[in-house]
Amino acid sequence: METKTSHIVFLTPGFAKSETDSTTIPALQVYLKSLKLILPNTQLTLITFQFPFSNKPYKWHGIDVIPLNGKNEYLKKLWTWKKALQVLNKIHLKNPITTVHSFWVGECSLIGSRFSKKHNIKHITTVMGQDANLNNSYVKPLKNSNTKIVTLSKNHRATLLKNYKLDSVIIPWDLDSTTFPELQESTIDILSVGSLNKVKNYSVFMTIIANLVKTNPNLKAEIIGEGSLRVLLEKQIEFLKLKNNITLIGQLPRQAVLKKMSQAKVLLHTSKYESFGYVFLEALYSGMQIVSFDVGIAQSIETWRICDFEKEMLETLKNILNDPKTPNKQRVSLNKYDSGIQSYLKLYNE
The missing domain is CATH 3.40.50.2000 (Glycogen Phosphorylase B;)
Incomplete structure (x- = not known):
């Protein structure tokens, strides 16, 4: 009309x-x-x-x-x-x-x-x-x-x-769903997408991964994005001995980001504030599970665990990563x- x-x-x-x-x-x-x-x-x-x-x-x-x-x-x-x-x-x-x-x-x-x-x-x-x-x-x-x-x-x-x-x-x-690649087998355990700044709370991301590696030594995590905290995060990765587990990918074109999502299992979103969180829509439609705080459009559904504390995030991720009955990837649309x-x-x- x-x-x-x-x-x-x-x-x-x-x-x-x-x-x-x-x-x-x-x-x-x-x-x-x-x-x-x-x-x-x-x-x-x-x-x-x-x-x-x-x-x-x-x-x-x-x-x-x-x-x-x-x-x-x-x-x-x-x-x-x-x-x-x-x-x-x-x-x-x-x-x-x-x-x-x-x-x-x-x-x-x-x-x-x-x-x-x-x-x-x-x-x-x-x-x-x-x-x-x-x-x-x-x-x-x-x-x-x-x-x-x-x-x-x-x-x-x-x-x-x-x-x-x-x-x-x-x-x-x-969400324009016509631009998404085919879903693929998960070769990335945990993915995060966002600017490397204080709001995104990546220090929490690092400590969670460090704790997960204790029981999942071959864990593969990637962070897509650029920002002022990159050098600090690189130092934190080195200090926590996570070079074999966390890769800072840098900024990618959107299609490359969606391809990464199609290859990832969980979106770990540690930000304490979001107005919306477009990455949530993208992750769900890419067949990913989400672990986040109650920010933006957060909705408690089967593939989205909303947490109140860092420790709860850690335990939730342990359960997801170690669950032998992990369901097949399915696209989820929140909005018409x-x-x-x-x-x-x-x-x-x-």
Whole structure:
């Protein structure tokens, strides 16, 4: 069904630099590609504030992308905001904007809110992650505004409501199941996928693996991702004598990540906070079992064990790895395909 909205402009801090860039905000990429297919006659324009580091407009799967080249430089922030408003005004004069959809409660929601209020245009903001946590000064402009706020899961909605008394509608991300490789025999016991930062809590991952190796000396674990803590984790692996058990793979293209998932048995996710956890959808559809804390879209199902403590994670993994009756891999889908898009279409058309 075609939307009544004729021109949607998306605001985001960063976006894929080309159609071959599969690692920059995969969930948003899947959403926009699917939306373009559903709305072939709707003009879709995306303004990206910081990344890619270029000021040359380009096409991405039929969507016009305008990069502002902010480069995450603090001194360029006000200039970037001014440029964003100029671009929005220019676009609006040429092809009137009917909806502004910003991502993250930050500079994009701020500019989207200002522009939408001035021109009496619908504004939707999707809260994406830690922007729901305390000490986010960008939340204030959204209070007492007409902005429709979207969160990604029950846990995410609860965090925003608790911290800022802001209610929201929950719209989960959809998964494009057409891109997944065939399921394979598990050659990786435990896999983790995520940025190497404090939030992902990889020190806990390391200590759990160290304890598992005591009874499973041939355990094979891999971590896919890059980040500021890589050197520290390398030292921890060496200190714990886990070189034969843990491999830091680094960043991989999305298809390579999905292939690894198809070869892995368990996703161990030690993060203490997630707004959604797109990796959960990917892991379940790749036939993996999940062990995690109660974060993001966590659901207690047969193939997903939710733990409260590190020790509980350890015991759960022991049971999974040593169970002689391990079931055959099966794909699990949590969300109905395109349910997220349909929910957004309702917001666009209200």
